[in-house]
Amino acid sequence: xxxxxxxEKNKTCLIIIVKGTKRKSKFSHLTVIIPLLFHxxxxxxxxxxxxxxxxxLLFKFLNSTDIPKIHGLPExxxxxxxxxxxxxxxxxxxxxxxxxKKFGPVFQxxxxxxRIIVANSYDSIKELWLRNQxxxxxxxxxxxxxxIVSSQGLSIGTSPWDESCKQRRKxxxxxxxxxxxxxxxxxxxxxxYSALNEILKEC
Numbered sequence: 001x002x003x004x005x006x007x008e009k010n011k012t013c014l015i016i017i018v019k020g021t022k023r024k025s026k027f028s029h030l031t032v033i034i035p036l037l038f039h040x041x042x043x044x045x046x047x048x049x050x051x052x053x054x055x056x057l058l059f060k061f062l063n064s065t066d067i068p069k070i071h072g073l074p075e076x077x078x079x080x081x082x083x084x085x086x087x088x089x090x091x092x093x094x095x096x097x098x099x100x101k102k103f104g105p106v107f108q109x110x111x112x113x114x115r116i117i118v119a120n121s122y123d124s125i126k127e128l129w130l131r132n133q134x135x136x137x138x139x140x141x142x143x144x145x146x147x148i149v150s151s152q153g154l155s156i157g158t159s160p161w162d163e164s165c166k167q168r169r170k171x172x173x174x175x176x177x178x179x180x181x182x183x184x185x186x187x188x189x190x191x192x193y194s195a196l197n198e199i200l201k202e203c
Contacts, residue, residue, distance in 0.1 A: 067115040074103040075110070083110025096120060137161050 062081050069075065076099055078084040088095045088111075096118050099107065105121035106128075119125045129136060138161035145158060156172055159165045174180065 062113075065110060065113050065115045069115070070108055070117070073117070074107045076103060076107070078110050081112070083112055085111055 059080070065083075076084055076087065079086060087099075088109075096109075097120065099109070100118070100120035105124040106117070106119050109116050109118060117128075119128050139158050141160050142158075145155070156165065156168050159168075
C-alpha cells in the first residue's frame with residue numbers, strides 16, 4: 001500500500017507499507033518513508049528552466065560565427081548551425097551568382113561558423129580590393145594551405161598580417177620593382193633561351 005503524508009517539517013513524503021506473512025517475516029508489515037523531492041512542482045519547474053537554458057546556450061554557441069553579422073549587408077536565410085552550406089551545392093560560383101541576382105553584388109553568407117563576404121561585380125571588387133586595400137591586407141590561416149601545402153610558412157600573399165609577413169612583402173616588393181627586374185634580364189633571357197631549346201629538341 002502506498003500513500004502520501006505531511007511530516008512535522010511540512011515536507012511531502014511517500015509511505016510504502018509492505019505487508020508480510022508470519023512464516024517469512026517477524027513483522028506483520030514494514031513501513032518505508034521516502035521524501036518526495038521530485039514530486040514538488042517547484043523542483044520540476046526548476047529542472048525544466050535549467051534544461052531550457054542549457055539547450056539555448058548550446059544552440060547559441062553552435063550557431064555563432066567567427067565574425068558577427070554585418071548590419072547593412074543582405075544575407076540569404078540559411079539553416080541553423082550549417083548556414084548556407086546546403087544552398088551552395090557542388091558549384092559554389094554558380095550558386096553565388098544566382099544569389100547575387102537577388103541580393104545584389106555584395107552580400108554575406110554563412111558557411112558553418114564562418115561568415116563570408118561575396119563581391120560579385122567589377123565595381124564592387126575594385127571598391128573593396130583597391131580603394132580599401134589596407135583593410136584587406138591580412139589573409140585567413142587555412143589548414144590545407146598553410147599546414148599541408150605550405151608547411152614552412154614561406155607564403156606571402158596568403159599569410160595573416162604580422163611583422164614577419166610585413167618584412168617578407170617588403171623584401172618581395174624591393175626585389176620585384178622595375179629597376180631590380182631590369183637587372184635580372186640577362187638571367188631571364190638565358191633561362192628563356194634554354195627552355196625554348198629544350199622544347200625544340202623534344203619536338
